[in-house]
Amino acid sequence: MGERFLKVYNPDEVVENLLDKFTTPTTIEEVPIEYAYGLYVAEDIYAKINVPPFRKSLVDGYAVRSSDVKGASSSNPSMLKIIGTVRIGDYPDEIFVKEGMTAYVPTGGVVPDGADAVVMCEETERHGDALFVFKGIAPSSNILDEGSEIKRDSLVLHKGERISERNIGLLNSVGIEIVRVLSPLKIGFFSTGNEITFAHPLPRGKIFDFNRITLRYLIEKDGFIATDYGIVRDEEDKITYTLRKALNENDIVLTTGGTSKGTSDFTVGIINALGKPGVLVHGLNVSPGKPTIFGVIDNKLVVGLSGNPQAVFMIYSTVIRKLLQRKLGVMIGAHAVFGKLLKQVNSRKGRVELVGGKLLTLNNENFIEPLLADSSSVSCIKDTDGYFKIPEDVEGLYEGDVVEFYLW
Amino acid sequence: MGERFLKVYNPDEVVENLLDKFTTPTTIEEVPIEYAYGLYVAEDIYAKINVPPFRKSLVDGYAVRSSDVKGASSSNPSMLKIIGTVRIGDYPDEIFVKEGMTAYVPTGGVVPDGADAVVMCEETERHGDALFVFKGIAPSSNILDEGSEIKRDSLVLHKGERISERNIGLLNSVGIEIVRVLSPLKIGFFSTGNEITFAHPLPRGKIFDFNRITLRYLIEKDGFIATDYGIVRDEEDKITYTLRKALNENDIVLTTGGTSKGTSDFTVGIINALGKPGVLVHGLNVSPGKPTIFGVIDNKLVVGLSGNPQAVFMIYSTVIRKLLQRKLGVMIGAHAVFGKLLKQVNSRKGRVELVGGKLLTLNNENFIEPLLADSSSVSCIKDTDGYFKIPEDVEGLYEGDVVEFYLW
Numbered sequence: 001m002g003e004r005f006l007k008v009y010n011p012d013e014v015v016e017n018l019l020d021k022f023t024t025p026t027t028i029e030e031v032p033i034e035y036a037y038g039l040y041v042a043e044d045i046y047a048k049i050n051v052p053p054f055r056k057s058l059v060d061g062y063a064v065r066s067s068d069v070k071g072a073s074s075s076n077p078s079m080l081k082i083i084g085t086v087r088i089g090d091y092p093d094e095i096f097v098k099e100g101m102t103a104y105v106p107t108g109g110v111v112p113d114g115a116d117a118v119v120m121c122e123e124t125e126r127h128g129d130a131l132f133v134f135k136g137i138a139p140s141s142n143i144l145d146e147g148s149e150i151k152r153d154s155l156v157l158h159k160g161e162r163i164s165e166r167n168i169g170l171l172n173s174v175g176i177e178i179v180r181v182l183s184p185l186k187i188g189f190f191s192t193g194n195e196i197t198f199a200h201p202l203p204r205g206k207i208f209d210f211n212r213i214t215l216r217y218l219i220e221k222d223g224f225i226a227t228d229y230g231i232v233r234d235e236e237d238k239i240t241y242t243l244r245k246a247l248n249e250n251d252i253v254l255t256t257g258g259t260s261k262g263t264s265d266f267t268v269g270i271i272n273a274l275g276k277p278g279v280l281v282h283g284l285n286v287s288p289g290k291p292t293i294f295g296v297i298d299n300k301l302v303v304g305l306s307g308n309p310q311a312v313f314m315i316y317s318t319v320i321r322k323l324l325q326r327k328l329g330v331m332i333g334a335h336a337v338f339g340k341l342l343k344q345v346n347s348r349k350g351r352v353e354l355v356g357g358k359l360l361t362l363n364n365e366n367f368i369e370p371l372l373a374d375s376s377s378v379s380c381i382k383d384t385d386g387y388f389k390i391p392e393d394v395e396g397l398y399e400g401d402v403v404e405f406y407l408w
Numbered sequence: 409m410g411e412r413f414l415k416v417y418n419p420d421e422v423v424e425n426l427l428d429k430f431t432t433p434t435t436i437e438e439v440p441i442e443y444a445y446g447l448y449v450a451e452d453i454y455a456k457i458n459v460p461p462f463r464k465s466l467v468d469g470y471a472v473r474s475s476d477v478k479g480a481s482s483s484n485p486s487m488l489k490i491i492g493t494v495r496i497g498d499y500p501d502e503i504f505v506k507e508g509m510t511a512y513v514p515t516g517g518v519v520p521d522g523a524d525a526v527v528m529c530e531e532t533e534r535h536g537d538a539l540f541v542f543k544g545i546a547p548s549s550n551i552l553d554e555g556s557e558i559k560r561d562s563l564v565l566h567k568g569e570r571i572s573e574r575n576i577g578l579l580n581s582v583g584i585e586i587v588r589v590l591s592p593l594k595i596g597f598f599s600t601g602n603e604i605t606f607a608h609p610l611p612r613g614k615i616f617d618f619n620r621i622t623l624r625y626l627i628e629k630d631g632f633i634a635t636d637y638g639i640v641r642d643e644e645d646k647i648t649y650t651l652r653k654a655l656n657e658n659d660i661v662l663t664t665g666g667t668s669k670g671t672s673d674f675t676v677g678i679i680n681a682l683g684k685p686g687v688l689v690h691g692l693n694v695s696p697g698k699p700t701i702f703g704v705i706d707n708k709l710v711v712g713l714s715g716n717p718q719a720v721f722m723i724y725s726t727v728i729r730k731l732l733q734r735k736l737g738v739m740i741g742a743h744a745v746f747g748k749l750l751k752q753v754n755s756r757k758g759r760v761e762l763v764g765g766k767l768l769t770l771n772n773e774n775f776i777e778p779l780l781a782d783s784s785s786v787s788c789i790k791d792t793d794g795y796f797k798i799p800e801d802v803e804g805l806y807e808g809d810v811v812e813f814y815l816w
Contacts, residue, residue, distance in 0.1 A: 164625070173617075206461075210578070211577065382565075
């Protein structure tokens with residue numbers, strides 16, 4: 001049996017080259033803000049109102065004309081006539097502060113027209129309708145102007161940003177009721193392989209599946225809709241049937257298993273048989289994940305991931321996520337931090353090594369502990385916080401080398 | 409009107425002191441693994457099976473006795489009799505590799521009994537039932553032993569760890585069908601204030617709510633059940649009714665608004681009236697969030713957050729999360745990284761300053777850009793990646809100072 005070598009591609013080039021080879025839906029949905037969490041906004045979003053929406057008092061006090069209390073002091077207080085009380089949540093249409101007059105206004109209340117400053121209660125004394133003010137005050141004091149935090153029509157969220165716990169309150173505060181978001185991408189996936197099972201107890205010769213349940217939550221975490229098509233036996237008609245069904249029902253399909261050059265590897269042939277242009281890339285110069293397949297069938301992307309659990313996690317988290325992020329114009333966003341390697345990592349020249357690691361902090365410095373594992377291990381991702389790359393032209397990294405570490 | 413000062417407490421001390429003052433349910437649920445994502449495991453979890461569960465071949469090749477091919481070379485090949493083919497997913501009970509015999513085994517297949525190594529196809533030549541092996545091989549070569557990745561009964565997840573996309577595949581792989589998890593904490597919350605509304609268009613004198621929708625997603629992101637009791641007018645009987653209902657239906661209740669020393673501040677009185685011991689802490693030496701209230705009613709924790717959006721976000725993300733993490737013994741976990749401040753930040757001695765910031769990386773170094781904002785702003789959290797603390801005994805930090813930055 002002769003070895004057939006894979007032609008391997010650099011993952012960054014694969015992302016660039018594939019971008020215009022497939023399509024994703026560009027439909028937009030109008031979603032009430034309370035159901036929009038985790039979705040990606042389809043357009044720039046502008047404030048519908050000023051924040052604050054009125055001149056807001058920053059203190060409990062009295063709204064005055066600053067000219068009325070000019071030069072006031074404890075020995076020479078200004079006396080004003082109290083003409084009303086502003087209640088929080090009410091707009092004081094009935095109150096207009098004319099010369100010599102004042103009105104009570106609580107913290108957060110609307111400063112009534114006519115007044116240009118609010119004197120704190122502590123600097124006043126009230127006797128019936130008369131208010132004595134013991135201190136002068138500059139115009140605008142203790143007032144937050146309408147729109148001073150956010151101006152109506154100013155940009156609050158960029159197209160492609162994701163709605164999160166950090167900005168959903170802001171959207172609500174600026175008057176957004178309905179938000180236009182990208183329809184979530186539908187990603188179908190299945191595992192292939194006669195050895196994989198979900199039967200308990202485990203039949204002899206079988207293994208439990210790592211990949212489907214992992215892919216489900218990786219996909220959902222990114223805000224996409226994950227649909228699981230189960231475990232498919234390594235038989236051409238069964239895989240063909242499932243792949244066709246998944247393509248009909250989804251925008252993108254991921255398969256795991258059946259990508260290496262063994263005897264049960266139908267994936268390439270099946271993708272080529274199902275539609276044009278078929279397989280575009282078979283093999284990445286990356287470890288883990290070398291035998292990854294990228295194909296396009298009738299404008300839909302199909303990715304054949306190897307059955308190796310670590311490769312599934314890494315290739316989804318790096319290549320596929322980046323490809324989708326670029327294609328959709330969204331910010332899925334992971335943090336990168338620089339840290340010093342706690343130990344040496346070897347690598348093979350000519351391939352990009354993706355290495356999981358743990359982020360540790362000590363004495364004002366950030367450290368990365370590489371967590372190496374046999375590439376078939378199901379446990380090696382568990383204790384990682386993220387990963388770093390060793391470029392293809394580097395043979396390894398030394399203890400103390402600084403790496404850019406991408407948090408999951 | 410005289411000013412009443414708040415007695416203020418250090419937030420870390422508050423966490424320590426409150427820990428034994430309230431209770432949270434300790435009920436455990438048995439959940440199928442496919443519904444367990446995001447939950448916290450209630451006990452250490454051990455592997456139910458060995459991984460791999462059998463001696464697994466790492467290559468496409470022939471299972472042999474290494475002693476049979478000792479000294480084999482291309483000029484002097486060993487000849488073996490092929491007695492069978494292992495199919496992937498099948499257990500080869502019918503194949504036993506005796507002296508002089510061999511069987512085909514694919515990558516991932518079960519190495520049949522009798523054999524102690526697998527020779528790669530590339531080093532053999534097949535003629536009918538005869539196999540010529542051109543190279544000797546050491547015992548155990550190309551075989552992954554049963555249990556060599558994970559031993560049955562070994563610890564795979566610690567009590568209190570959260571089930572995530574990084575470990576759910578592992579749990580499935582080691583044979584976990586049902587996982588014992590902590591019942592998710594139920595947290596009810598509401599906003600108080602006559603000025604807050606959800607009516608569109610915005611009535612004059614009102615503002616839209618930031619806090620409820622933000623709390624919902626902060627709580628849900630931590631894996632708890634969030635129940636929204638809406639906006640409650642600043643009236644004692646309405647707040648009392650809602651707080652009592654929320655306490656009946658939840659394990660913990662959060663309120664926002666009505667915590668400062670103004671005229672509409674019923675919260676302290678209401679908490680004290682509803683049950684013992686009532687308010688335990690009113691005031692943290694922290695900014696934002698100084699007027700936070702911690703109370704306990706019939707063993708349930710009530711936190712009165714100020715209405716300030718930034719304070720709600722910060723106090724939940726720091727003090728409340730830490731308190732719950734300690735109380736439940738779970739790892740909600742955020743990453744901390746060290747970074748250099750890109751600009752000076754002033755602080756007031758005697759209080760802990762919580763400062764939102766952006767993490768930036770450049771030239772192998774991590775930088776933190778502090779994002780300061782008026783404490784009432786609804787937009788200041790949006791562009792932050794996390795926060796850092798300025799301790800109470802420090803008056804400010806300089807550009808270039810290294811801070812420990814906690815990612816959200």
